[in-house]
Amino acid sequence: MSRRLDPFLYHLDDIEQQARREHGSSTAAYLDFIVREFLKYWRLLQSDKPAELEGQAWVRLCLLFELKLREIAYARFDLEWLIFEYDGEPLYNDNCPRPPPRKIHRRH
Incomplete structure (x- = not known):
């Protein structure tokens, strides 16, 4: 992917970190926060x-x-x-009881 999109992606990590801090113990609240904030950021x-973000950059960012x-x-x-x-x-x-361990199939 193009490095010119990187600055727009860093904020997604910030949103995820904030969700973890504020709602980390509740998957429902954590995911709700992330979805709402991602969508707000997209509209912004x-x-x-x-x-x-002109042209195909929007498609790649999506x-x-x-x-x-x-x-x-x-x-x-x-x-x-x-x-x-x-x-x-x-x-x-x-x-x-726990299920039996999975067998690992190796190709030769």
Whole structure:
């Protein structure tokens, strides 16, 4: 991707860090904050019309916004994390045994 988009992406990291500080213990609040702030930032960029975002740069920036949102959601929508967040207990307990370890298939 073009380095000229980097300055517009740094703010996404700032939003994620703020969400972690303010809502880190609640996946629902954390994701709600991130989505709302990402969208506000997108509209702000559209209204400011930076010269660096002319033409196809908008399309690339949209793709990068989506990738960042998916990366954040993927990291938080993990059952082991969510159940620990819910009740502070591990995913598996005495009533629900752990699955067997996965076999790793290696290609020769």
